[in-house]
Amino acid sequence: MTEQTPIEDLISGAAQDAGGWLGSLPVAQLATGADGTIVRWNRAAQELLGYAPPQIVGHHIADLLHPGADRSLGRALWETAVTGRGVMGTVTAWHQDGHPLELEIWACPVPDRRHGASAVLVFAADAHAARRIRGSSAVWDGLFARSPVGIAILDTQLRFLQVNPALEAMNGLPESAHIGRRLAQLLPEVNAEDMEDAMRQVLATGEPVLDRRRTGRTPADPSRERVWSCSYVRVEDPGGRPIGVIASLLDITEQQRDHSEAEAGRRRLALLSEASARIGASLELERTAQELAELAVPQLADAATVDVLDTLARGDEPGPGLAGGVALRRLGKAPLTGSAVIGILAPLGRTLTFPTAAPYTQALAARRPFLIAHLDEQAVAAAARHTAKPAQLLPVGVHSFMMAPLIARDLVLGVATFYRTSPVGPFGPDDITLAGELAARAAISIDNARLYHREHETAVILQRSMLPQHITPPPGIEVAHRYLPAGDVNEIGGDWYDVLRLPGGKAALLIGDVMGHGIAAAAVMGRLSASVRALARLDLAPEALMHQLEATLDDLADPMIATFLYAVIDPASGHCRITRAGHPPPATVTPDGTVRLLDLPPGTPLGVGGTVYSTTDLDLPPGSLLVMYTDGLVEARGSDIDVRLAELTRLLAEPPRSLDHLCDSLITHLVPASADDDIALLIARVGTYPHPPPPP
Incomplete structure (x- = not known):
């Protein structure tokens, strides 16, 4: 061999x-x-x-x-x-x-x-x-770049894929030395086999392993035995299959000398690991705020609230500053029931206004935590000129109080407040640090949600503004249309439709889909839509129009591809010429209720180049429907496309009704939940005249 x-x-x-x-x-x-x-x-x-x-x-x-x-x-x-x-x-x-x-x-x-x-x-x-x-949000960027906790990502064979600077320092090896190697290969002088057994257990069961001890020596300190507290969490793909392990490590060598300090370190590590897995996955303000409150209770505090700037909760920008005080919307609260403290605090959804001199405003303006380690009569008297709330909290057992501002990308977004009633002692420096790190993670997620929704709204507004605002078909054609944006900003794209009057009483019906998502795809859609409007009125042959649109895409700095369906109809005769560029096939419904998907040459999408497009001629009996749609209507995750097309034809075969009712019925039955992709739908009834048809 x-x-x-x-x-x-x-x-x-x-x-x-x-x-x-x-x-x-x-x-x-x-x-x-x-x-x-x-x-x-x-x-x-x-x-x-x-x-x-x-x-x-x-x-x-x-x-x-x-x-x-x-x-x-x-x-x-x-x-x-x-x-x-x-x-x-x-x-x-x-x-x-x-x-x-x-x-x-x-x-x-x-x-x-x-x-x-x-x-x-x-x-x-x-x-x-x-x-x-892998999750490339700013949460991970911040966690990897700034966290003092050592973090590693490993694949299913327990080979390192990525480590953060803190772990590089712990192991005394650069990231490049880790990549592609297992712990047992990299650090033979630690109990690597035990650690790998724990990770295999996490991969097999899905249950996290927290606070497993790693002991031994590393190149960072080869002459001294050290101890690390390690936690492992399985990472899964959308189908629930394991795709790797996230390991977080905290050096607890010094804390071992003091049992209480060691306990605090393990609690912090476990809480931060849980925060990484739980906070911010939904990109929803309310849910992220509530996740932070629930995570803090009871591991850090006995009660917690999370308040976000009222402007942010309304969907606006955070605002210029705090000079005139601050208005906060309560979006997170824990526990929700069973606590005398929570009964005193403002309920979820309430907007709270604080003047400039109030502790809440001062904590936000200073951008650092605010602590009353011992809430007593003296502290209550000092706060009385701002609020009577501390005087109400003292009788129900609150003895320590702290606030941590929510700050992300240099923006103040709100504040998290923590209350302690249990006899474990007041909040201390370690608690302030932990609260600050939890608040930082939540703040990044809240800001991600803000940016997500802003881009979503921008993309939807741009998309809608470029769709035709007023469609006036020529005599003899009745139309109805719908546009439904995707629920995800990353899926909002370039779906559009239009109906144009052509010389000789004819009409052009068109529908297209730019193969991309977000604002860029919507902008390209607008450019194509404008080009079609200009070219169609020149009464170009469908094939010639397709090649002109190819040239339009060729002019773009970044290559783009679009599917397109173009039909020219003479309502007087019912004659129809259809050209297809990689788009889903249209359907026809004749007056007797016969439904069929038109068997047209599929063509290739615009932007691919080198395609010779062909046009199909057919005659539609008076009263026939031509149904054009984008793939978002018939494609769905986990569903066979043939099954979805069969469902479309079944719905079209139901008893006749208004075109608007038919549009709504198709969307309601085929897309019952939030759309995964944009949907454009255009239905035309051909050969219907409100007045006698024009002479031939």
Whole structure:
């Protein structure tokens, strides 16, 4: 047998686990020689980028980069890897079918025993999908960059994928030394086998393991035995399948000398780990605020409230400052029942106004926690000029009180307040630190929710503003239409429809869908819509109009693709000419109730290029319906498209009714919940004249 090179060894090992942290994502595995020439290219790489091995082996790795991208980044990443350091980065590659694809890459050097030089092993995955699975929100950015807790992400084979600076310092090794290796390989002088057993238990059962002790020595302090408290949480994909483990570590060596301090450290670690898993996943203000309150009780406090700026709760921007006082909306409260303290505090949903000199306002203005370690008669008397609330709290047992401002991206968003009644002592410095970290995580999630909803509203407004505001079809055609935005800002895109009058009493009915999401797709939709309106009135043949729209997309700085359906109808004769560019097929309903999906040449989407479009002619009996829609109406996660199309035709076959009623019925039955994608729907009844038809 021929001895394998280290490159082949590593590729063989990686191929045994195509899952791991990236779950069901295709993980491309390729290798280059020391000069950057691609020497290995696996099946997953072909699936991800479209190139077969004969097409790519022998080319320089930089040839994969998008022609319009800054190739210096890709070359810099490769050159860094080949010099002996593992690297991670994001580049824009060029897919074989001609579209850009953002990739996350992991590259590491591999000594080549045959040639005496360093080759490079590269793993790559779709960056958008990887970020969505891994969770690339600002919560994680802040957690990794600033948390004193050591954090690592491992795949299902317990290989390190990412570590934060705190863990690098604990282990005395850079992140590049961790990537792709197991704990037992990396730190043989700690009880790694026990830790890996705990992680395998988490992967198998889904139950977190908290406060498992890691002991031993690391390169950070090789002469001294240290102790770490470790917690492990399983990460799952949307289908509930395990895709990795998040490990968080706290060095508790010094705390071991004092049992009470050790207990506080474990409590803090567990609470922060739970906060990372629970707070902010919904991107909803109310839910995030309530999650923070519930997380704090009873582990940090006996009661807690979370108040957000009233302007933010109304959906507006946070505001210029706090010079004139502050108005806060109570969005979080715990416990909700069974506490004398909670009965005194304002209920959820109440707006509270505080003057400039009030402690609440001062805590926000100073941007630091406010603490009354011992709430007593003297403290109550000092606060009496601002509020009578402390005087009410003292009789029900509140003896310690603190507030932590909610601050994210240099914006003050609100405040979290904590009350202690149990005889465990007053809030201390460690409690203030913990409250501040919890508040910081919640604040980032609250601000993410603010930005999410602002972009969502902007995209919806832009989308709606570019749809036709007034449709006036020519005599002989009756139309009804609907537009339903997606529930997710990332899915709002470029769906549109229109009805245009053409010379000779004819009409153009059109519907399209830009293959993208968010504000950029909506803007491209507006450009295409304007182009169609201008071109259609020139009475161009459908095929010519399609090629003009191709040219419009070619003018864009960033390549875009759109599906499109264009029909020219003469209502007097019922003659119809339809051209399709990768769009779902339209349906017709004849007066006798016969429904059929039109079997038209599918064409390819606009923007692909090189397509010769064909037009289909048909005659529609007077009173027939032509039903045009975008894919959001008939596509749904977990549902077969043929089943959905059959349901569409069944609904269309029901007894005749008004077009508006039919539009509402289709959307109600086919999209009963929040839409996963934009939906545009256009229905036309052909050959209906309010007055006698014009003479031929």
